[in-house]
Amino acid sequence: xxxxxxxxxxxxxxxxxxxxxxxxxxxxxxxxxxxxxxxxxxxxxxxxxxxxxxxxxxxxxxxxxxxxxxxxxxxxxxxxxxxxxxxxxxxxxxxxxxxxxxxxxxxxxxxxxxxxxxxxxxxxxxxxxxxxxxxxxxxxxxxxxxxxxxxxxxxxxxxxxxxxxxxxxxxxxxxxxxxxxxxxxxxxxxxxxxxxxxxxxxxxxxxxxxxxxxxxxxxxxxxxxxxxxxxxxxxxxxxxxxxxxxxxxxxxxxxxxxxxxxxxxxxxxxxxxxxxxxxxxxxxxxxxxxxxxxxxxxxxxxxxxxxxxxxxxxxxxxxxxxxxxxxxxxxxxxxxxxxxxxxxxxxxxxxxxxxxxxxxxxxxxxxxxxxxxxxxxxxxxxxxxxxxxxxxxxxxxxxxxxxxxx
Amino acid sequence: xxxxxxxxxxxxxxxxxxxxxxxxxxxxxxxxxxxxxxxxxxxxxxxxxxxxxxxxxxxxxxxxxxxxxxxxxxxxxxxxxxxxxxxxxxxxxxxxxxxxxxxxxxxxxxxxxxxxxxxxxxxxxxxxxxxxxxxxx
Numbered sequence: 001x002x003x004x005x006x007x008x009x010x011x012x013x014x015x016x017x018x019x020x021x022x023x024x025x026x027x028x029x030x031x032x033x034x035x036x037x038x039x040x041x042x043x044x045x046x047x048x049x050x051x052x053x054x055x056x057x058x059x060x061x062x063x064x065x066x067x068x069x070x071x072x073x074x075x076x077x078x079x080x081x082x083x084x085x086x087x088x089x090x091x092x093x094x095x096x097x098x099x100x101x102x103x104x105x106x107x108x109x110x111x112x113x114x115x116x117x118x119x120x121x122x123x124x125x126x127x128x129x130x131x132x133x134x135x136x137x138x139x140x141x142x143x144x145x146x147x148x149x150x151x152x153x154x155x156x157x158x159x160x161x162x163x164x165x166x167x168x169x170x171x172x173x174x175x176x177x178x179x180x181x182x183x184x185x186x187x188x189x190x191x192x193x194x195x196x197x198x199x200x201x202x203x204x205x206x207x208x209x210x211x212x213x214x215x216x217x218x219x220x221x222x223x224x225x226x227x228x229x230x231x232x233x234x235x236x237x238x239x240x241x242x243x244x245x246x247x248x249x250x251x252x253x254x255x256x257x258x259x260x261x262x263x264x265x266x267x268x269x270x271x272x273x274x275x276x277x278x279x280x281x282x283x284x285x286x287x288x289x290x291x292x293x294x295x296x297x298x299x300x301x302x303x304x305x306x307x308x309x310x311x312x313x314x315x316x317x318x319x320x321x322x323x324x325x326x327x328x329x330x331x332x333x334x335x336x337x338x339x340x341x342x343x344x345x346x347x348x349x350x351x352x353x354x355x356x357x358x359x360x361x362x363x364x365x366x367x368x369x370x371x372x373x374x375x376x377x378x379x380x381x382x383x384x385x386x387x388x389x390x391x392x393x394x395x396x397x398x399x400x401x402x403x404x405x406x
Numbered sequence: 407x408x409x410x411x412x413x414x415x416x417x418x419x420x421x422x423x424x425x426x427x428x429x430x431x432x433x434x435x436x437x438x439x440x441x442x443x444x445x446x447x448x449x450x451x452x453x454x455x456x457x458x459x460x461x462x463x464x465x466x467x468x469x470x471x472x473x474x475x476x477x478x479x480x481x482x483x484x485x486x487x488x489x490x491x492x493x494x495x496x497x498x499x500x501x502x503x504x505x506x507x508x509x510x511x512x513x514x515x516x517x518x519x520x521x522x523x524x525x526x527x528x529x530x531x532x533x534x535x536x537x538x539x540x541x542x543x
Contacts, residue, residue, distance in 0.1 A: 308441075308468060309468070310444050310445070310468050310469050310470055310473075312444075312470040312471070313417075313468075313469055313470045313471050313473070313474060316409070316414075316417055316470070316471040328444055328470075337444065347441075347442065348441070348442035348443070348444075349441035349442055352441070352442075352444040382468075384423065385420060385423055385466055385467055385468075385474060386446075386466060386467070386468040387437065387446055387447070387448035387466035387467065387468060388441055388446050388468050389468070390425065390466060398441065401437075403439065403440030403441065403442070403446070404438050404439065404440060404519075
């Protein structure tokens with residue numbers, strides 16, 4: 001039992017639910033059609049399957065099925081939303097507002113747009129990981145066309161005040177785009193109610209297959225359009241060409257339907273396991289910090305710093321058995337720790353000491369118990385080896401030491 | 407993230423972990439790196455003043471597996487060497503022995519720095535180093 005691997009990296013990707021795989025299988029051989037083939041039964045079957053899935057996905061987010069544009073994943077959806085809006089609405093202005101803790105798919109799209117003449121404001125976040133609404137409103141100017149703020153952060157699980165952001169955007173007549181990759185299928189989501197006009201999300205974070213995602217594009221009040229970034233056969237109402245990934249879409253749809261039925265009970269169960277994990281570490285170890293808001297956050301995620309322990313080294317004590325992510329980026333050439341954690345105001349040392357636990361539908365309580373044991377032992381091992389832990393225990397003020405930065 | 411067998415071995419069974427009395431005249435202490443950079447190494451040597459030989463070496467390291475393995479290996483190599491021999495330990499020897507990938511070479515550099523820093527501390531304490539115009543931070 002101890003040798004079984006434990007997967008706590010569900011924010012990176014989720015396993016595909018077996019029920020989803022079962023739904024997909026007929027669409028590889030039995031029903032091989034191209035959904036755009038309008039002249040024969042193979043095409044019709046594929047089109048029917050896509051229509052059904054589109055409805056399942058639209059139902060999950062309380063949208064109209066015509067508001068779902070299929071893409072290859074959330075990265076493409078983010079690119080399409082930002083670049084597509086920038087091109088489509090260039091006559092109205094060139095200013096975009098986003099935040100420093102956004103996913104790279106948003107930040108790097110913004111950087112690419114800056115080279116094409118966009119002006120981008122990057123809002124800072126408070127210690128709890130949330131943006132300041134007054135700062136957002138103050139950043140708006142006549143040339144502002146889009147606000148892009150994620151629903152929940154991938155590293156911390158912190159949820160942004162999307163409803164309030166939506167109200168501010170509506171008041172100023174600005175489009176609101178939200179990357180909801182970590183949210184859709186995990187907790188109830190209704191973009192229209194939140195005043196969101198464009199919303200990126202993906203199948204493989206909600207127990208569906210990889211390689212298929214969607215962009216929600218509001219069709220009424222207001223009717224939003226984005227300029228296509230991939231040209232071709234004019235699929236997806238001209239916003240995203242390319243033969244539809246029928247098995248992927250069927251799987252995405254099945255995953256959405258399962259999520260509609262099960263996400264609330266999943267969320268309740270996982271938030272209890274998440275709390276147990278946090279409590280367990282706090283009881284067993286000193287100097288344990290939960291990063292980001294504990295009030296506004298996703299039920300299945302916790303980001304924890306174990307002070308005076310380096311995250312990557314710590315992971316080596318258990319990574320043959322437990323899979324998760326570290327905020328330390330010791331392997332990268334830059335040696336920079338997570339920019340998200342640094343944006344929360346964590347010192348680089350605490351950012352290097354962090355682990356992200358992201359639980360999922362298939363996480364069991366027994367796995368959480370094993371994780372508590374293994375990681376507590378790992379932290380103790382690393383602290384026994386750590387000179388700064390020793391200095392801390394001896395009462396040395398670590399800020400008074402003149403370190404030789406390298 | 408694929409670590410060599412030797413790195414894993416040193417990581418799981420680090421040699422010579424511990425702390426010496428830094429005020430002992432025969433002990434040299436090197437503390438290099440910074441918590442913000444994700445690596446701090448403290449390496450200590452105990453020198454026999456009669457023979458100028460390193461009789462014991464200890465380390466503690468905050469860092470990734472390669473940093474821990476590099477400092478563990480350094481303490482193994484230091485024991486029994488005299489100061490002149492110890493000064494000749496090159497970071498590339500550590501890279502080779504542990505098969506460190508390019509992104510981890512800085513760990514070996516830090517270990518070499520720690521060795522030199524510990525020796526220097528010993529020499530300063532014992533008046534064996536001319537400190538004129540010496541500035542180090």
